[in-house]
Amino acid sequence: MVGFRRDQTGIFGARFKRERGAFPGYKRKIAWRGHLRPGQTRTYTSLFPTSGSHHRTPTEPGYYETHQPPIHLVHALEHGHIVIYYDKPDAEGLKTLRVWSGLYSGQWDGVVVTPKPGLGQKIVLTAWAKRLDQNQLDMPLAAAFINAFRGRGPENPVR
Numbered sequence: 646m647v648g649f650r651r652d653q654t655g656i657f658g659a660r661f662k663r664e665r666g667a668f669p670g671y672k673r674k675i676a677w678r679g680h681l682r683p684g685q686t687r688t689y690t691s692l693f694p695t696s697g698s699h700h701r702t703p704t705e706p707g708y709y710e711t712h713q714p715p716i717h718l719v720h721a722l723e724h725g726h727i728v729i730y731y732d733k734p735d736a737e738g739l740k741t742l743r744v745w746s747g748l749y750s751g752q753w754d755g756v757v758v759t760p761k762p763g764l765g766q767k768i769v770l771t772a773w774a775k776r777l778d779q780n781q782l783d784m785p786l787a788a789a790f791i792n793a794f795r796g797r798g799p800e801n802p803v804r
Contacts (some may be wrong), residue, residue: 648768648798651658651689658792662709662737666738668735669798671767674734678697678698678699678700678723678799679699680698680699680700680701681699681700681701681716682697683699685742686716687699687716689715689719692761693730693761693769693771693776694715694718694719694771695719695771695772695773695774695775696719696723696773696774697719697753698719698721699716699717699719699720700714700716700717700720701718701720701725702719702720703717703718703720703723703724703804704717704718704720704721704726704728704755704757704759705721705750705755705757706721706726706746706749706750706751706755706756707747707750707755707757707758707800708743708746708747708751708758709757709758709759711755711760712733712759712760712761712762713759717795718757718759718771721757722771722772722773722788722798723729723773723793723798723799723800724752724753724755724800725753725754725755725772725773725795725796725797725798725800725801725802725803726753726754726755726756726757726795726798727755727756727757727770727771727772727790727791727794727795728757728759728770728771728772729745729756729757729760729768729770729771729787730740730757730759730760730761730764730769730771731758731760731761731764731768732760732762732763732764732765732766732767732768733764733765733766734759734768734781734782735782736765738766738768738781738782741782741784742758742782743758745758745791746758749790749795751796751803753796753798753801753802753803754795754803754804755802756791756795757793758760766779766780766781766782767779767781768781768787768792768801769777770787770790772790772794772795773794773797773798773799774795775790777790787796
């Protein structure tokens with residue numbers, strides 16, 4: 646695996662302090678959550694929404710080469726998944742994202758990797774009401790974010 650291995654912590658051996666401010670954008674304002682009615686759409690105020698009303702069907706964990714609809718991604722966050730947005734990371738970063746997306750695929754604690762055109766080498770990681778922006782993939786910090794927030798969505802926290 647690229648740069649990390651599983652250990653007793655469950656992911657990458659990464660640890661961090663959960664104090665407020667441990668990550669840039671650590672806590673985001675939580676928007677009302679609920680399912681949209683069939684045919685209803687939603688416009689989010691952020692390009693990387695971390696909460697709010699959403700589609701009844703979440704995006705499944707995995708690596709995607711086409712951008713996934715935000716209304717499905719927000720439901721994935723509610724389930725406890727981590728959503729990672731990428732555009733043009735370096736080859737090592739892309740390989741790492743592919744590996745990470747395959748590590749966790751549970752219904753309540755997966756990793757979704759989806760492209761977001763216009764980011765260039767930047768990476769954005771989101772969890773329910775949390776966001777981490779990186780100018781390029783910082784593997785230890787990204788792994789710590791995943792370890793801290795994966796499986797902790799409000800619908801059914803499993804960690």
